[in-house]
Amino acid sequence: MINRHAVAEYDGTDETNIISELFYTISPDVTHDHFFVTRVQEAIKSHLDSIGCAVSRMIEYTDGCSSQYKSKTCMGVCSYLCEKLGYSQFERNYFETSHAKGPQDAAGGLLKRQLDVAVMRGNSIQTAHDVYKFAAENLTEPKSGIYSRRIFHYITDIDRSATYSFKAVPQNRKVHQMTTSRPGKITVRDQSCYTCDNCLAGMTSINT
Numbered sequence: 001m002i003n004r005h006a007v008a009e010y011d012g013t014d015e016t017n018i019i020s021e022l023f024y025t026i027s028p029d030v031t032h033d034h035f036f037v038t039r040v041q042e043a044i045k046s047h048l049d050s051i052g053c054a055v056s057r058m059i060e061y062t063d064g065c066s067s068q069y070k071s072k073t074c075m076g077v078c079s080y081l082c083e084k085l086g087y088s089q090f091e092r093n094y095f096e097t098s099h100a101k102g103p104q105d106a107a108g109g110l111l112k113r114q115l116d117v118a119v120m121r122g123n124s125i126q127t128a129h130d131v132y133k134f135a136a137e138n139l140t141e142p143k144s145g146i147y148s149r150r151i152f153h154y155i156t157d158i159d160r161s162a163t164y165s166f167k168a169v170p171q172n173r174k175v176h177q178m179t180t181s182r183p184g185k186i187t188v189r190d191q192s193c194y195t196c197d198n199c200l201a202g203m204t205s206i207n208t
């Protein structure tokens with residue numbers, strides 16, 4: 001998962017800088033559902049708070065996996081994010097199937113390769129916590145690339161107690177962007193846009 005944000009007072013200066021960090025969540029929980037995604041969103045918010053990074057508009061890029069990101073429930077629960085995490089707007093952009101190859105795949109690939117090497121060298125890595133421990137101890141500082149660091153987060157407490165009921169989104173397959181700023185209400189569009197002035201300013205309902 002990629003986490004890119006501006007941080008004021010970076011390196012002791014008052015200038016605003018753009019920095020890129022890689023944020024990994026590692027868990028023994030193997031159920032890929034919206035409850036897990038919500039837990040990761042909370043972890044990211046905690047991290048942003050911990051580094052003093054105030055985010056008002058959270059923008060995600062995901063694939064169109066139904067159980068994690070794109071079912072009516074996945075989309076509906078996102079409408080509670082702003083209220084819960086303090087964002088003014090939440091936007092999720094959906095890649096077309098197989099178009100989502102990018103830095104996140106390279107990030108995951110690197111971790112897997114490093115784990116393979118570690119096992120070949122005789123390390124015992126058998127559980128999710130072993131993975132977390134190895135990564136946190138050995139891989140937080142990238143040797144090259146644009147990322148300032150890798151952050152590893154271990155998650156076990158996935159709350160799956162909530163029940164929801166949301167209306168289906170018509171023509172869900174065509175949707176490539178959803179935005180929300182208040183509970184129970186989302187706006188969807190066939191295409192994302194971060195080009196025109198309105199969309200750049202987050203007024204995605206004005207211009208399509």
Ligand SMILES: [Zn+2]
Nearest residue numbers: 193196199207
């Ligand atoms: Zn636009």
